[in-house]
Amino acid sequence: MSHVFHRSLTQQYPMAVKGEGPYLIDDQGKRYLDACGGAAVSCLGHSDAAVIAAIREQVGKVAYAHTSFFTTEPMEALADFLVERAPAGLESVYFVSGGSEAMEAALKLARQYFIEIGQPQRKHLIARRQSYHGNTLGALATGGNAWRRQQFEPLLIDVSHVSPCYAYRGLQEGESPEEMGVRLADELEAEILRLGAENVMAFVAEPVVGATMGAVTAVPGYFKRIREVCDRHGVLLILDEVMCGMGRTGTLFAAEQEGITADLITIAKGLGAGYQPIGATLVSGRIRDAIANGSGFFQHGHTYIGHATACAAALAVQTTIQERGLLSRVCELGEGLQRRLSERFGEHPHIGDIRGCGLFQGLELVADRTTKATFEPERKVHAQIKKAAMQAGLMCYPMGGTLDGRQGDHILLAPPFILEEHHLDEIVDKLDNALNSVL
Numbered sequence: 305m306s307h308v309f310h311r312s313l314t315q316q317y318p319m320a321v322k323g324e325g326p327y328l329i330d331d332q333g334k335r336y337l338d339a340c341g342g343a344a345v346s347c348l349g350h351s352d353a354a355v356i357a358a359i360r361e362q363v364g365k366v367a368y369a370h371t372s373f374f375t376t377e378p379m380e381a382l383a384d385f386l387v388e389r390a391p392a393g394l395e396s397v398y399f400v401s402g403g404s405e406a407m408e409a410a411l412k413l414a415r416q417y418f419i420e421i422g423q424p425q426r427k428h429l430i431a432r433r434q435s436y437h438g439n440t441l442g443a444l445a446t447g448g449n450a451w452r453r454q455q456f457e458p459l460l461i462d463v464s465h466v467s468p469c470y471a472y473r474g475l476q477e478g479e480s481p482e483e484m485g486v487r488l489a490d491e492l493e494a495e496i497l498r499l500g501a502e503n504v505m506a507f508v509a510e511p512v513v514g515a516t517m518g519a520v521t522a523v524p525g526y527f528k529r530i531r532e533v534c535d536r537h538g539v540l541l542i543l544d545e546v547m548c549g550m551g552r553t554g555t556l557f558a559a560e561q562e563g564i565t566a567d568l569i570t571i572a573k574g575l576g577a578g579y580q581p582i583g584a585t586l587v588s589g590r591i592r593d594a595i596a597n598g599s600g601f602f603q604h605g606h607t608y609i610g611h612a613t614a615c616a617a618a619l620a621v622q623t624t625i626q627e628r629g630l631l632s633r634v635c636e637l638g639e640g641l642q643r644r645l646s647e648r649f650g651e652h653p654h655i656g657d658i659r660g661c662g663l664f665q666g667l668e669l670v671a672d673r674t675t676k677a678t679f680e681p682e683r684k685v686h687a688q689i690k691k692a693a694m695q696a697g698l699m700c701y702p703m704g705g706t707l708d709g710r711q712g713d714h715i716l717l718a719p720p721f722i723l724e725e726h727h728l729d730e731i732v733d734k735l736d737n738a739l740n741s742v743l
């Protein structure tokens with residue numbers, strides 16, 4: 305019996321012993337095409353020589369230096385790299401070890417900013433239903449995924465949740481997508497006014513929703529309008545790009561495609577591509593200056609923030625993506641994947657929606673295409689598909705519908721940026737087999 309406290313205590317996991325480009329290989333020699341990067345993490349595949357060399361080199365120099373004593377070259381260089389490419393106004397980077405930590409840092413930065421500028425009453429957060437921002441308590445409270453929150457509700461701070469921008473199920477009769485965006489931004493504004501704008505700290509959203517809904521992009525104009533609403537009421541905008549950032553949608557930051565900037569942006573996953581655990585919070589000059597000119601100290605920190613080896617790995621990942629021109633490749637491959645998915649599953653009786661952007665694609669599974677009725681949650685269709693896909697040698701990321709019943713099961717695809725065209729065929733073929741064996 306394993307002494308590891310595994311995610312599931314009833315399941316047996318294959319033993320991953322080797323990574324080879326987009327494949328993971330188990331101790332029986334079975335190959336799994338990683339079509340989801342684990343959880344949208346492994347954007348460079350599993351054996352990138354440049355990243356491995358950079359990690360080796362950094363460990364040989366300084367593996368770790370505590371950030372209350374030192375800064376390090378890779379941390380400084382990675383911050384420069386990110387700020388040079390970030391949406392306007394984001395001028396500093398706070399490095400952490402993952403996405404939840406990046407969200408916690410963002411929430412605390414928002415809170416401390418308002419204390420520093422003399423508005424301590426601004427402490428209320430607004431986020432969206434059916435969102436996921438991490439599993440630590442602050443991040444979990446921010447997220448609106450009923451299933452993930454359910455057991456821990458008594459431990460969560462009070463956060464308002466407004467409607468997600470979810471055209472497949474959210475469009476009203478006779479409404480255009482643009483009108484829907486306006487209606488949802490108005491809903492946010494109404495909630496700000498209900499709470500009293502002077503009490504609201506921040507609005508939090510993923511530009512492209514990942515784990516809870518499966519690559520749901522916003523309708524045109526939605527985020528521009530959201531930005532205007534936040535600005536009108538002095539509310540900070542926190543964009544969670546933990547899953548959709550770092551090139552996954554074809555631009556380094558997904559916010560670029562919305563034509564907006566944010567006060568804080570969180571990133572993780574693709575930042576280090578799984579070679580090291582790393583996340584970060586990008587901070588606007590306004591927030592950084594308020595703290596620098598006020599108390600001069602951010603009241604937060606963890607032992608491994610700014611880990612030198614993690615920063616060196618992430619810098620190597622990001623420079624490799626840039627040098628190999630992989631962002632344009634994400635767009636090409638993304639189009640190829642979407643086309644294949646539509647051709648194969650466009651008329652599938654149990655696939656209601658195919659959506660996404662770049663190499664971030666989602667399929668929503670429904671019991672009935674016409675009524676959009678979801679499968680009974682107890683059936684755990686998504687879990688069955690994951691199992692069948694693993695048997696077929698394919699990793700995909702399925703998630704169940706939420707308890708509020710307003711969302712079907714879905715499959716998220718987020719493969720590495722290094723794929724060849726034939727891998728796209730392999731993904732679609734193996735997924736087809738898995739779906740046929742379950743549905």
Ligand code: PLP
Binds near residue numbers: 544546
């Ligand atoms: N935010 C989003 C959008 C995520 O998808 C996730 C993880 O899936 C997180 C935050 C939490 O990141 P982590 O699991 O690295 O703590």
